[in-house]
Amino acid sequence: MIAAAAPFLMFQGRCEEALTFYAAAVPGARIVTLDRKPDGQVAMARMAIAGLEIMANDSPPVHDFDFTPSTSTFLSVESADEVDALAAALAADGGSALMPAGDYGFSRRFAWVKDRFGPSWQINCP
Structure with missing residues (x-):
């Protein structure tokens, strides 16, 4: 049985900056939690927008892919x-x-x- 489901955004070094931007740009949006790794990047964060929890982090490895508008x-x-x-x-x-x-x-x-x-x-x- 699935206990929870949430969208997950994986950034490459700009997670906190992005979540701070969303909290300012989207009325009622807020950062719920933000845990950092020793290097200062985001290990795990949770944001709430209109009751939807969105999870996010900074990926440890750099990937050859990024976000797609299809999601x-x-x-x-x-x-x-x-x-x-x-x-x-x-x-x-x-x-x-x-x-x-x-x-x-x-x-x-x-x-x-x-x-x-x-x-x-x-x-x-x-």
């Missing part, structure tokens, strides 16, 4: 203005818009962005 965090918000604000905040400073905020026919307002750390976010106002 993203989906945020549902109450207004088109929130879509615009979150998309702008998350794509700032080196991020990018995969689908700029707009009406794509399946919601009032939708955006899909990749942040500067690599993870992607779908932001929807149904």
Whole structure:
């Protein structure tokens, strides 16, 4: 029997910086725990966003792969203005818009962005 399940984000040296950014950019998001290795990198961290626990760490080895937009965090918000604000905040400073905020026919307002750390976010106002 599975006791728990959570998305897991593996960074390569920028975990704490990314989680701090998410806690500032996403309303209500917070870092729950953050344990460091002796070298200062993140051994294990937990973040909460709208009741979802997300686990994260800094990978000890450097990998030839990074995040892919095919796996993203989906945020549902109450207004088109929130879509615009979150998309702008998350794509700032080196991020990018995969689908700029707009009406794509399946919601009032939708955006899909990749942040500067690599993870992607779908932001929807149904």
